[in-house]
């Protein structure tokens with residue numbers, strides 16, 4: 001289902017004007033844990049697509065691996081109250097996975113965050129954000145029709161030498177609607 005997408009994504013770390021957006025985009029804690037709390041434990045991970053693929057140019061650059069590298073791609077929905085709240089795409093190069101004992105392929109419906117945040121050896125790099133627009137993310141990639149004109153997304157690298165896992169998360173309209181209707 002994944003299709004090559006426009007890699008002209010402009011990732012940056014510039015805080016935005018809305019405090020609520022900044023809180024969710026730049027928070028360093030496990031997103032899984034925050035969504036478990038926000039959903040009052042009604043949280044689940046829905047794998048959408050997993051497998052070996054050629055990584056995107058921006059992903060290779062972020063991982064520091066050669067262009068056109070192959071890697072394991074994991075795309076999921078993080079769901080709160082059975083609603084897709086976040087679309088996530090996590091990738092790691094084949095070379096680094098082969099050198100490590102990290103089995104990204106075995107996760108299934110377990111959250112990647114459970115592994116990344118339980119193992120103190122993983123260091124998180126800078127969180128970058130960008131706004132995804134339909135022209136960047138054709139709906140062939142995002143398996144849902146988003147009624148938002150843009151989606152806020154963030155990404156960061158989790159490193160535990162020699163392994164680097166690039167985790168990108170796009171917050172979906174249903175997430176912001178839940179926040180708006182359940183003032184916290």
Ligand SMILES: C=C(O[C@@H]1C=C(C(=O)O)C=C[C@H]1O)C(=O)O
Pocket residue numbers: 029030031032033045074075076078088089090110111112113114116167168169
């Ligand atoms: C990095 C984390 O893991 C989350 C879990 C993911 C998965 O299971 O594929 C993907 C993105 C993350 O939001 C986290 O919980 O912060």
